Amino acid sequence: MYCQHCGKEAKEGSVFCENCGKPFEKAPPGAGKLYAYELTRLTVPDDTRNPGVAASLGFFLGWILLGPVGYIYLGQWNWFWLTFVIQIFAIPLTAGVAYILLPVIFAIHQYQMAKELNEMVVTAREKGQGDLDDDMPAIMEE
Numbered sequence: 001m002y003c004q005h006c007g008k009e010a011k012e013g014s015v016f017c018e019n020c021g022k023p024f025e026k027a028p029p030g031a032g033k034l035y036a037y038e039l040t041r042l043t044v045p046d047d048t049r050n051p052g053v054a055a056s057l058g059f060f061l062g063w064i065l066l067g068p069v070g071y072i073y074l075g076q077w078n079w080f081w082l083t084f085v086i087q088i089f090a091i092p093l094t095a096g097v098a099y100i101l102l103p104v105i106f107a108i109h110q111y112q113m114a115k116e117l118n119e120m121v122v123t124a125r126e127k128g129q130g131d132l133d134d135d136m137p138a139i140m141e142e
């Protein structure tokens with residue numbers, strides 16, 4: 001990675017630049033490799049989502065092959081289509097093993113994605129002008 005202040009190359013994971021001494025800004029949530037590509041990029045929703053609801057949708061609907069619906073709840077249509085297509089191929093290819101695993105995978109992933117999205121919503125609000133206090137998101141209750 002490169003220092004965003006002086007442009008000098010720095011060790012991965014450093015907290016301060018060895019050249020200019022300025023602190024590196026933390027990468028924004030959702031900037032991880034998994035979400036770096038267009039196909040998997042996360043859309044910041046306009047409001048926080050309940051991770052428990054997202055996980056329940058993924059788990060219970062997963063048994064009738066609608067686990068990807070949880071991604072619609074999270075506002076991530078690209079993930080809906082991506083996982084919808086993957087499961088169509090994964091179930092016959094794994095002789096049904098994927099059928100048993102997918103509800104669990106959807107539940108875990110949608111739960112984590114909801115938490116990540118909520119962080120992104122909070123970060124976006126903190127950056128936004130002024131109207132921070134109107135309704136502090138439900139994420140705080142956890």
Ligand SMILES: [Zn+2]
Nearest residue numbers: 003006017020
């Ligand atoms: Zn620097």
